[in-house]
Amino acid sequence: MLTRRLEDVALVLDSPKDQVAIAKEDIPADSKLVCGEGIIEMDSAIRKGQRFALWDIAGGELVRQYGYPFGRSRGIAKGELVTADNVESVLPGADPSNFVEPNPTPYSPEYTGKTFLGYVRRTGTVGTRNYYLIVPTSMCASETAMQIACRLDNLEEVPGSFANIDGVIAVPHTEGCGCVANEQIDRVLRVLKGFVLHSNVGGCLIVDLGCEQTNYGKVYPYLKSAVEACGKPVDWITIQDCGGTRKTLERACSIVVARLPEVNKARRMRCPIEHLVVGTECGASDSFSGITPNPIIGNAVDKVIFGRGSAILSEVPEMVGTFAMLLPRFRNMEVAQDFLGIVQWYEALARRLGLSLEDNLVPKNREGGLINNFIKSLGAVMKGGTTVIEDVVDYGEPLRGKGLTVMQGPGGDLESVTGLTASGATIICFSTGKGTTTGSAICPVIKVASTDELAGSLPEDIDFNAGRLLIEKVPMDALGEELFEMILRVASGEKTWSEKWKQRQFQIWTAGKLSV
Numbered sequence: 001m002l003t004r005r006l007e008d009v010a011l012v013l014d015s016p017k018d019q020v021a022i023a024k025e026d027i028p029a030d031s032k033l034v035c036g037e038g039i040i041e042m043d044s045a046i047r048k049g050q051r052f053a054l055w056d057i058a059g060g061e062l063v064r065q066y067g068y069p070f071g072r073s074r075g076i077a078k079g080e081l082v083t084a085d086n087v088e089s090v091l092p093g094a095d096p097s098n099f100v101e102p103n104p105t106p107y108s109p110e111y112t113g114k115t116f117l118g119y120v121r122r123t124g125t126v127g128t129r130n131y132y133l134i135v136p137t138s139m140c141a142s143e144t145a146m147q148i149a150c151r152l153d154n155l156e157e158v159p160g161s162f163a164n165i166d167g168v169i170a171v172p173h174t175e176g177c178g179c180v181a182n183e184q185i186d187r188v189l190r191v192l193k194g195f196v197l198h199s200n201v202g203g204c205l206i207v208d209l210g211c212e213q214t215n216y217g218k219v220y221p222y223l224k225s226a227v228e229a230c231g232k233p234v235d236w237i238t239i240q241d242c243g244g245t246r247k248t249l250e251r252a253c254s255i256v257v258a259r260l261p262e263v264n265k266a267r268r269m270r271c272p273i274e275h276l277v278v279g280t281e282c283g284a285s286d287s288f289s290g291i292t293p294n295p296i297i298g299n300a301v302d303k304v305i306f307g308r309g310s311a312i313l314s315e316v317p318e319m320v321g322t323f324a325m326l327l328p329r330f331r332n333m334e335v336a337q338d339f340l341g342i343v344q345w346y347e348a349l350a351r352r353l354g355l356s357l358e359d360n361l362v363p364k365n366r367e368g369g370l371i372n373n374f375i376k377s378l379g380a381v382m383k384g385g386t387t388v389i390e391d392v393v394d395y396g397e398p399l400r401g402k403g404l405t406v407m408q409g410p411g412g413d414l415e416s417v418t419g420l421t422a423s424g425a426t427i428i429c430f431s432t433g434k435g436t437t438t439g440s441a442i443c444p445v446i447k448v449a450s451t452d453e454l455a456g457s458l459p460e461d462i463d464f465n466a467g468r469l470l471i472e473k474v475p476m477d478a479l480g481e482e483l484f485e486m487i488l489r490v491a492s493g494e495k496t497w498s499e500k501w502k503q504r505q506f507q508i509w510t511a512g513k514l515s516v
Contacts, residue, residue, distance in 0.1 A: 293432070
């Protein structure tokens with residue numbers, strides 16, 4: 001029988017509140033773990049990432065991680081594996097009656113003096129990249145937009161030198177027509193506007209077919225005043241008016257080539273990090289996502305906000321059950337109620353469809369030790385750090401202020417990242433436990449691995465190894481500082497792996513779409 005110290009093989013995230021530990025490695029059956037002055041005898045094998053009880057947890061008792069409950073015990077013995085069978089997915093309701101507004105987030109001279117090299121736009125925003133963007137207003141124009149971009153993206157083949165342009169890219173999508181003119185069309189317009197006006201975009205060509213719901217007659221008035229104020233070159237071309245595909249391609253390419261010299265005039269300038277907006281995302285999560293990469297991202301986000309910068313936390317289905325945990329951080333009760341409202345919207349939608357938000361857990365999540373949606377949520381919100389939650393905005397809605405904002409949005413990676421970008425994120429930190437290669441159309445994405453094994457298995461897709469927290473025992477704050485410095489380097493032009501592979505995903509959230 002193997003006897004080892006608990007801390008050598010497992011993690012307890014909030015002692016003494018937590019009754020469970022997470023295995024850092026496979027623990028054989030019949031092992032004995034020394035915990036303080038006591039012994040935990042393991043009756044069964046525990047795989048890496050799984051949870052086991054530190055003491056007997058009586059039936060009906062809340063089971064905690066991070067100091068917060070993620071379910072109710074059905075009766076769990078000391079050393080027993082914690083599973084979906086012995087934990088009921090039930091949480092107590094949060095009581096807002098004792099809510100006290102938090103003190104404002106303190107700014108730190110250590111971080112307010114930090115800078116990055118960005119592109120200053122006429123509106124006062126600062127970009128981390130300088131793209132020329134081909135924007136189809138609908139699915140009907142998307143393929144043509146892609147063909148325009150494909151002809152021009154290799155700038156070495158375009159006459160002239162454009163060293164200050166990161167690429168000519170398109171954002172094809174499946175929206176803009178074939179549905180009722182309601183919330184879905186409003187959302188498409190909001191997202192497209194966010195991309196056209198985005199500080200990572202130096203110029204745009206907007207392409208429509210001509211007869212879709214989001215054609216020139218609809219979109220031009222919607223964008224007109226904002227485009228005039230932004231000061232960047234924005235042109236328009238209509239396929240039906242142009243005479244078809246070939247003529248559209250020829251005309252579009254001539255427009256873009258004529259605009260590139262103007263876009264190329266942009267130069268990186270030294271800017272304070274108060275102009276930085278960090279989006280946060282997690283995808284293909286495992287049991288360590290909420291333990292290593294998400295808290296490290298949260299630590300780095302805190303440092304950006306301590307420097308007067310901004311950050312966005314989203315993926316609302318992965319915040320279910322966190323209201324009590326986040327309540328002390330809302331700027332005021334109005335913001336708290338706004339947050340509760342977007343969570344309840346998802347819960348009501350699931351009920352209407354006869355579904356459960358537990359479906360947000362994929363088999364690999366469960367296999368990795370995430371036994372229910374609540375425990376996944378507790379880990380997911382860690383990437384939002386610890387500062388005051390200043391505001392709640394709709395999907396793709398522009399940020400209204402500095403600090404940390406929660407954005408309404410889905411858990412799907414591509415839809416979420418698109419919304420974060422439309423709301424103003426200029427760089428994204430993306431944690432992953434199982435590994436994902438996706439990026440963003442116009443934002444640099446820093447991929448943060450949960451384990452040393454994942455970082456080693458995807459060395460040309462992972463930018464930062466958060467697994468060092470477990471393997472090398474590097475302190476959390478030191479890793480957060482390293483990630484913060486990487487954020488500044490990437491914001492200043494250093495390419496991430498997803499950029500090198502041209503992982504330029506763009507997908508608008510289609511919730512509520514009714515095709516006609």
